[in-house]
Amino acid sequence: MKLEIYDPALCCSTGVCGPDVDPELTRIATDIHILQQNKQDIQRYNLAQEPEPFVQQAEIGELMEKEGTDILPVSVLNGKVVKTNAYPSREELCEWFGLNRDLLENRASPSHIDISIK
Structure with missing residues (x-):
């Protein structure tokens, strides 16, 4: 399984910065970190910092042309758009990767996890 998440333009690679952090950005960054630590193939692209993947993935370009940002x-799961306008839920992530939901639900506190993108 390969999951690609095409983010809107964010201030940094995760969007988890500044004084008013969106809790949903913190959640998805933490979930992705945990999944990657468990050897899951997840890529995340930020429109502000990496516009090229948005152009290279034809379906993303078409969606943005029709709907805007x-x-x-x-x-995008295995090359197919599976969700728009929102980040995948924990339930969706676990279902897509065939993992027990406890992996994400019973994780360490986000403050103890390095969520920086390398």
Whole structure:
């Protein structure tokens, strides 16, 4: 399984910065970190910092042409768009990767996890 998440333009690679952090950005960054630590193939692209993947993935370009950037975030699983306008839920992530939901539900506190993108 390969999941690609096409983020709207964010201030940094995760969007988890500044004084008013969106809790949904913190949640998805933490979930992605945990999944990657468990050897899951997840890529995340930020429109402000990495516009090229948005152009290279034809379906993303078409969606943005029709709907504008409001369609973002978009999740693409194995080359197929599976979700638009929102980040995948924990339930969806676990279902897509065939993992027990406890992996994400019973994780360490986000303050103890390095969520920086390398």
